[in-house]
Amino acid sequence: MDTIEIIRSNLLSPLVLAFILGVVATLIRSEVEIPESVIKAISVYLLFSIGLNGGVELAGTPISAFLLPALVTIALAIAVPTWCYLILRGLGRFDIPNAAGIAAHYGSVSSVTFVAGISFVERLPEGQNSFEAFIPALAALMEWGIIVALFIGRWRLGATQSQNSELGRVIRDTLTGRSVVLLLGGLLIGVIIGEQGFARIKPLYGDLFRGVLVFFLIEMGMLAGRQLRDFVKVGLFMAVFGTIMPLIHGMIGTSLGLLAGLSPNGAFILGVITASASYIDAPAAVRATFPQANPSIYLTSSLGITLPVNLIIGLPLYYEYARWLGAALGRMEYQ
Amino acid sequence: MDTIEIIRSNLLSPLVLAFILGVVATLIRSEVEIPESVIKAISVYLLFSIGLNGGVELAGTPISAFLLPALVTIALAIAVPTWCYLILRGLGRFDIPNAAGIAAHYGSVSSVTFVAGISFVERLPEGQNSFEAFIPALAALMEWGIIVALFIGRWRLGATQSQNSELGRVIRDTLTGRSVVLLLGGLLIGVIIGEQGFARIKPLYGDLFRGVLVFFLIEMGMLAGRQLRDFVKVGLFMAVFGTIMPLIHGMIGTSLGLLAGLSPNGAFILGVITASASYIDAPAAVRATFPQANPSIYLTSSLGITLPVNLIIGLPLYYEYARWLGAALGRMEYQ
Amino acid sequence: MDTIEIIRSNLLSPLVLAFILGVVATLIRSEVEIPESVIKAISVYLLFSIGLNGGVELAGTPISAFLLPALVTIALAIAVPTWCYLILRGLGRFDIPNAAGIAAHYGSVSSVTFVAGISFVERLPEGQNSFEAFIPALAALMEWGIIVALFIGRWRLGATQSQNSELGRVIRDTLTGRSVVLLLGGLLIGVIIGEQGFARIKPLYGDLFRGVLVFFLIEMGMLAGRQLRDFVKVGLFMAVFGTIMPLIHGMIGTSLGLLAGLSPNGAFILGVITASASYIDAPAAVRATFPQANPSIYLTSSLGITLPVNLIIGLPLYYEYARWLGAALGRMEYQ
Amino acid sequence: MKLTTVRLVTIIAEPVLKDRLIHEIHALGAHGYTISEVHGEGTRGIHASQWQGGNIKIETLVSPEVADHILEAMADHYFPNYAVIAYVTDVQVMRGEKFA
Amino acid sequence: MKLTTVRLVTIIAEPVLKDRLIHEIHALGAHGYTISEVHGEGTRGIHASQWQGGNIKIETLVSPEVADHILEAMADHYFPNYAVIAYVTDVQVMRGEKFA
């Protein structure tokens, strides 16, 4: 498949089509409603499934194979929010709270984009669809990007405000946040139960995964659609930022992943993680730490711009790039 | 199988038994509770699944095969509410708002009955269980029956009231209503992704369908059970109307479907669509347009009478009729 | 497998690990949240599935095989709350309402523990994992234990209070309670539809069962975790009672089951039912009948102590005991 | 526009009381009520339905006499043993007769 | 601390009216509202959305004049045909200008 074909095939995948259905439903003000409680339960399911599946595969992976990718991920979790902050301050002319707030979003992970990236790989033909089993742990590590951004902001603001206690709580909340606990908990359980224990729960955590994700993406599309309406409010700079940054981050993440020894598929997923912008954990953390930052800006750009950009163009792009660079590095053949 | 056998086998199908379990649970005031949010999510799933499955099959169907059935459906969406209105005014002695309101219910589609009809066919032995893939589009067309009934009522009342703007909104709401968007959206996605794309999400949208429907019908039974208690309130005329009309409509829909060239199975489902009385979209639309109409009447008759009549006697009856007429028309052999 | 091995393998089963994940998530105050409405729907699903599966198997079981186990279950539903009451009054020095209230919990059934027991058996190798199909009916019978305990309390208190009407309603509520209706309703439907009717809904009610139970247990773990915090409040006596009583009840239930002619697996499940302490139906019934009893005590001990004890140590213990006693009685070979 | 003053009685209670409270306020003369799901904490701490998600809140518009009767019934039947609070306030309505 | 008295208008209505009521109270001068899901029973008994789970409750803090207009609009447009009630009461707020 060439690049155009990959983009086309992603665009016409059930996942992206369901997302678009959700966007369209919102734009024509249709009343399709998937209740919030079901969506919450589904996102628990998706994260736990990914952890589980990773854990089951993990058996036998030497810890050494994990070290370099983990270090690279930590480096990204420090570097990405930092340079986002600098760009937002320098080019974007945002004040400290807004710059740090937006940086927290782009420095951490959007679960949906991550899950869609995994699903993108699993959809590939047998034999080309494997990736490193410890990937969920990398996603959990990348959540630290939130904390890095908040630290930068607090430091630049000066710690005069009485919100230091708040920051402590935010750090704890990030470390024990839903995605971290479910990804790591699932991973651990997967390791312990192994193939055999997994076999009996695979109908739920394996076979159904992709279908549930499609269902979930209808709602994500509706969410993004609602934010799209606020598009004009964010201004031209953020529109460009929200479109370009994920693409750059995706390439950087992929490149570093390959250099750290990940397979092209694994590096692709690391690229997706890097490119994605959180829209659940980051908003809550930023709201608690920098209430003066304007939520319209960071929500609209991460949900209304970056999420669709990643799902629609980003995934095939990073994937092609990973294959190309992988081939260039002699890691695989690029047809 | 002869007719009695078909009725018996429908009565003893998991679907109908689950429905009856729901009715009984309500009558003995048991506290079985399936929360509303889950039920809402399930109905999104059911409609989307039907659309998807239809779409996947649709590939290769010539558009011409769709034309005549579509015209017949539109004709039914105009004729059924009209003649219901006339009967309700003439024989039932209802005032204009009530007559138009009830007509809107019987002129449109009950998703549950429709879905149960589809499931009725799919349960048949391999080789006898296929039907036209574009059927979901017919169900979406039939939703127009609501608008027809509302127009009739508005016209007879005279447009003096200030609610003309309301009518505009009701039309838009009907056209972009949940069932329409999910059925057509699913259909389109199904066409695009085809067999191959569907394969990976089939565990959810194919294999689970029938089980989920059974679960859903427990709740539908409880709903119908609650309405049954108001049975006496609707009066004898509506009790007869709610029992007889679906049977007549079912036969008419089936007959016209066969004449329009549908297979007996397809004609059967068109019959089911025609016979069914809406209890979600219609009540909301009628409430908004004719608030003076009495909701007890239309809700109790569509939910408490017509829904069970269709599920329990209607389905096997229309099916037998379709087979018999199909054979008479030389479309299939009737054993 | 020897006993240690059985305990180890239960401890490392997905079910128990998911439960522990839930406990840990609560203890580290993580915000994993599975909304209540989804949990309610899942518990309907689990009970209905168990009923269904039992019903499908039931065909052909002679009614006589059911009689003795049913009598034994009724005897247990009378004896267990009675002796609990006596112990709580005599040794525990509780007043009448508290003693009767706690007895109601230990005299009836915890659905989760019951479901986990069934799943424990089904996980065994083919050929060793069958059990009597009428088991769900025994669980429904055991719910009577609630009523027995309430009667004892009412009788000892004297019927002076005006709450006699309340008691009538509590009895009705217990008999038409969710678990009873779903277990028996499912059983009946299963009998009627048989293997063939079940085949098409098996993907939901068979294949997914264990995976869904794992999901459910994450939430149960969080629930138990929250109660654990109140551990100190219940005092030493209740801590010992909540730990020891299930173990004794489990052995008694298992023994009597074997004597009544149940297979070792069936006797094991009867043991689990006897050992388990209700935490849904009993609290509601006790609250309505003996409002003066202290809910902290009965909730913490049944949810925070007895539930984990049963899941973690109880299941493998009763199972080993059933196998050993079964062998001793010549019912099977104990390896 | 003619406004009448009626009493709004608000009851917050554990859910096990739901049916009984509804029955009781009807028996005491209320012609309607509105109920919602809430959570809460008071002096009693944990209660039986805690894990099932909280309390119910019942609001009913009634005449002053009925309000008094409801409060008295609450105090007599529920305050001692149940997690429940109740309070009243005056509100203005049109169609005063609907709530009298 | 300066407290201002404003009017709290509470409307309980069947859900089919949701969008219309929100639109109407905005048009009549309310600057905000809070909405929640409730259940209830009144004199009208069953209504169209009963099976969909109840009513909505809209609360809005407004000036006395706006409160009067909202009540009048309720009486004119909704009381005759819909299951709906409305009541008002005085409350104290800071930032009185936010609700004026």
Next chain:
Amino acid sequence: MKLTTVRLVTIIAEPVLKDRLIHEIHALGAHGYTISEVHGEGTRGIHASQWQGGNIKIETLVSPEVADHILEAMADHYFPNYAVIAYVTDVQVMRGEKFA
């Protein structure tokens, strides 16, 4: 029947403030609270948790002094940067000491 007048403080806020507000009203002397999930719109428009479904409403019955302290704390800590409103009204309760 002896009724005491106490103050009902109602706070409507974005959900991110939940734990903090509960902690704060306890610290200022409230002995209990009731919380519910609501939606709403005000002058601030969109807020961070909009997509997660709305606001929370906290109601607490307190003495007049505590009510004042709560309002002041709201004004000082939350009004400037958060989507939050607060209002108070008088209500009558039995067992006045429970809320003092």
